[in-house]
Each structure stands twice: as C-alpha cells, then as structure tokens.
Amino acid sequence: MEIHVEPTTKSKMFCGCSAEHFVVEPNTHTCPVCLGLPGALPVPNKAAIESCLKLGLALNCQINLHSKFDRKNYFYPDLPKAYQISQYDLPFCYEGQFTASKDLKVRITRVHMEEDTGKLQHVNNSSLIDFNRSGVPLLEIVTEPDLHSAEDMTTFLKELVKTIKWLGISDCDMEKGALRLEANISVKSPNDKNELPNYKVEIKNVNSFRYIEKAVKYEIERHIELLKKGQTPKQETRGFDENKDVTFSQRSKETAQDYRYFPEPDIPPINLENKYIEKLKAEIPELPLAVVSRLVNKYSIREDFLQILINDLDSLQSFEKLLSELPKEIKPNEAAKQIVNQKLDLIQTDHKKIVKAILSAQKSYSISETELEKIISQAITDNPKPVEDYKSGKQQAIGALIGAVARQTKGQADPQMVRKMLLEQLG
Numbered sequence: 196m197e198i199h200v201e202p203t204t205k206s207k208m209f210c211g212c213s214a215e216h217f218v219v220e221p222n223t224h225t226c227p228v229c230l231g232l233p234g235a236l237p238v239p240n241k242a243a244i245e246s247c248l249k250l251g252l253a254l255n256c257q258i259n260l261h262s263k264f265d266r267k268n269y270f271y272p273d274l275p276k277a278y279q280i281s282q283y284d285l286p287f288c289y290e291g292q293f294t295a296s297k298d299l300k301v302r303i304t305r306v307h308m309e310e311d312t313g314k315l316q317h318v319n320n321s322s323l324i325d326f327n328r329s330g331v332p333l334l335e336i337v338t339e340p341d342l343h344s345a346e347d348m349t350t351f352l353k354e355l356v357k358t359i360k361w362l363g364i365s366d367c368d369m370e371k372g373a374l375r376l377e378a379n380i381s382v383k384s385p386n387d388k389n390e391l392p393n394y395k396v397e398i399k400n401v402n403s404f405r406y407i408e409k410a411v412k413y414e415i416e417r418h419i420e421l422l423k424k425g426q427t428p429k430q431e432t433r434g435f436d437e438n439k440d441v442t443f444s445q446r447s448k449e450t451a452q453d454y455r456y457f458p459e460p461d462i463p464p465i466n467l468e469n470k471y472i473e474k475l476k477a478e479i480p481e482l483p484l485a486v487v488s489r490l491v492n493k494y495s496i497r498e499d500f501l502q503i504l505i506n507d508l509d510s511l512q513s514f515e516k517l518l519s520e521l522p523k524e525i526k527p528n529e530a531a532k533q534i535v536n537q538k539l540d541l542i543q544t545d546h547k548k549i550v551k552a553i554l555s556a557q558k559s560y561s562i563s564e565t566e567l568e569k570i571i572s573q574a575i576t577d578n579p580k581p582v583e584d585y586k587s588g589k590q591q592a593i594g595a596l597i598g599a600v601a602r603q604t605k606g607q608a609d610p611q612m613v614r615k616m617l618l619e620q621l622g
C-alpha cells in the first residue's frame with residue numbers, strides 16, 4: 196500500500212499560505228513559492244515534519260537523524276514547478292512495523308514528507324487549475340508486501356486511520372481528499388517459491404475503503420484469469436470505475452529512474468537531535484489497539500463494546516473516569532454494554548446520569564428475558580383490540596400493549612426492550 200495523508204497544519208509545506216483548500220475560492224491561497232515562480236525559495240514547515248516523525252515513531256519506525264528533501268521530476272499541469280519536493284533515499288522514517296490486529300502485523304517501508312499538487316478540473320473542452328492545494332503538506336506511508344487479501348488490507352487501513360486520528364495528525368477526511376489510497380497488487384501460486392511475482396499493478400487515487408476493497412478484489416480475480424492462461428499481467432497503473440465496479444488501464448508505470456530524483460538544492464539537509472526524537476516519543480499516547488487490550492484484560496469488557504465506545508483520547512479519558520466512579524453493583528462490562536445499547540454519549544452526558552441510566556436498566560433485567568417474553572405474549576393474547584389496530588397500520592396502538600406489560604411487570608422492564616420484543620412477536 197501507498198497511503199497519502201494530509202496532516203492538519205495551518206500553513207503549506209514550503210510557504211506561509213493557508214493549507215486550507217476545500218471549499219475555498221480557487222487560487223486565493225497562493226504565492227510565488229507554491230505557484231512555482233522562478234526565484235522563489237521554499238522553507239520547510241516544522242509542524243508538518245513533526246507530524247511525520249510522530250507518525251513514524253507510532254509505527255515503530257527508525258528515524259533518519261540526517262535527512263533531506265529531493266526533487267521528483269515529472270510534467271503535469273497540476274505541478275507548476277515541474278517537480279514535486281519529496282524525499283528519496285533519506286526519508287524521515289523507515290523500517291517500521293504496525294500491529295493492525297492480533298493476527299496482522301504489517302512492516303512499514305517508510306514514512307516520508309512531500310508536497311501536494313494543484314487540483315485539475317475538466318470542464319467541457321478545457322481544464323481549470325486551482326493551486327490552493329499546491330504545496331499542501333503530504334505524508335506518504337509505504338508498506339512492505341505483507342497484506343494477503345482485500346480483507347487484510349481493510350483491517351490494516353481502518354486501524355491505521357484510527358491511529359492517525361488518535362495522534363491528532365489528520366482527520367483523514369476522504370471527502371476532502373485528506374486520505375488517498377494506492378494498492379500495488381500481484382498474485383502468485385502458493386507453490387511459487389519466489390518471494391514476490393515479477394510484476395505488480397498499481398491502483399491509484401481511490402478515495403473510499405469500499406472502492407479500494409472492490410478494486411483489489413477485482414484485480415486479484417483478473418490476475419488469476421490471466422495467469423491461468425499462462426500470461427503475466429501488464430505492469431501498469433489502473434483506475435477504478437465506481438459505476439461499473441471495474442478497474443481500467445491508465446498508463447504504464449514509471450520507474451524511479453524516469454523521475455530523475457536529485458537532492459533539492461534550495462533546502463539544506465536536515466539534522467535532528469536524539470533529544471528531540473526522545474521528546475516526541477514521550478508525547479505519543481498509548482495506541483488504540485493497546486488501549487483496547489488493556490481494558491479487556493483489566494476489566495473484562497467485551498472488545499466490540501470498546502471498539503464502539505472509544506474513538507479518540509477524549510472518549511477514552513471520559514470512559515476511564517466513569518469506570519473509576521462506578522458504584523460496586525455495576526460491573527464495568529455492564530456499564531459498557533448499557534452505554535452502547537442506550538447510545539449514551541460519554542463526553543456530552545453527565546456521568547451521574549449515565550450511572551443512573553445503567554442502574555435502572557440493570558433493575559429491569561431482574562426480570563429474565565424468558566419471563567418477559569411470556570408476559571409479552573400474554574399481553575398480546577389479552578388485548579386483541581390494540582393488536583388488531585396495530586396490524587391494520589395504527590402504529591400508536593403499540594402503546595396500549597407496552598402499558599399492559601408495564602402493569603404486569605410493575606414497571607420493572609425497560610420500555611425500549613419491551614417495545615422491541617413486542618414488535619418481534621407481532622412480526
């Protein structure tokens with residue numbers, strides 16, 4: 196995988212222009228640097244580099260204390276300098292490993308820093324260019340070929356995005372183009388002893404998890420068909436047609452040589468101090484997967500509840516505070532379950548109210564589900580009129596049945612639960 200992420204920074208990568216480029220009047224956030232005018236000189240954005248280093252550290256990468264920027268040359272109208280400032284042989288971060296799930300570890304080749312291009316818009320027979328995005332910081336994450344199915348890929352991407360958001364590096368909003376996904380795919384027979392096939396096909400510029408999964412599945416099938424016929428899939432870049440659910444050829448793949456990389460002469464090499472890297476390391480919080488396994492072990496809370504409850508550091512903090520305040524009669528897992536079931540907002544809702552809601556729900560569970568089922572079916576038999584009304588389309592008639600159950604249970608049953616079970620029994 197190659198993943199491009201726009202870190203949330205105020206300014207662009209090499210100039211002081213605002214990095215905001217979504218729903219902004221075109222070509223209003225530009226200057227000689229990001230328009231690539233002759234003589235303009237780039238100055239690297241410290242906050243952007245810091246987010247690159249932090250991400251690399253979170254992905255257990257090595258850090259190049261001596262690093263530099265390079266020019267990647269290619270001609271395209273959205274690239275005003277005719278080169279992109281990127282990193283070639285000395286990326287900030289390299290050789291990492293990311294645990295995406297219990298069974299999925301993915302080696303990280305590198306995490307480097309570069310700049311975004313302008314945006315092209317094709318209207319009738321002309322093309323319009325908006326340079327507001329030109330020079331916006333981009334992090335590029337490259338993985339080793341450790342993903343063996345489209346499902347693995349999705350697991351990896353979801354955990355990676357969760358981690359990037361968790362670190363506060365980017366919102367990864369795909370609608371705004373803050374996250375772009377590329378997959379390199381090759382297929383080999385299980386009997387093939389070579390580590391990798393001698394070709395790969397790249398799928399570029401997909402901006403949704405669903406589409407990249409579809410595209411990768413499609414490609415795997417396409418390669419298998421070709422390989423069965425004794426052919427090797429052509430090494431090329433392909434796009435994904437969202438309407439037809441197929442991939443299509445875009446261009447044959449460039450090699451590093453075609454880009455004529457060379458060191459960026461306008462930016463001095465960058466030397467980082469160990470002390471600074473240690474400071475950044477200390478700022479990295481416990482990552483989502485580690486948090487979940489800690490809470491599972493410590494409190495025996497079901498993992499799927501935690502996945503729903505804990506989305507960011509704020510929700511984690513709020514949940515841990517709630518756990519520390521829970522009265523003895525509420526088990527942590529019961530608390531998690533009730534917060535999920537009742538869709539309580541850990542951050543917005545007062546914790547006292549949450550405890551009260553959990554206690555009252557617990558009370559209702561003193562009537563067993565089988566018992567409640569019996570009471571409900573009795574209520575249906577005893578009240579033919581509201582049942583008939585409900586079945587003929589009078590939704591509100593259900594109220595009379597809920598009332599009948601409430602009287603039988605002396606208000607001990609959770610009305611939401613009763614409603615749900617009533618609807619089930621009524622079909």
Ligand code: ZN
Pocket residue numbers: 207210211212224225226227228229230330
């Ligand atoms: Zn600028």
Ligand code: MN
Pocket residue numbers: 199309335
């Ligand atoms: Mn790139």
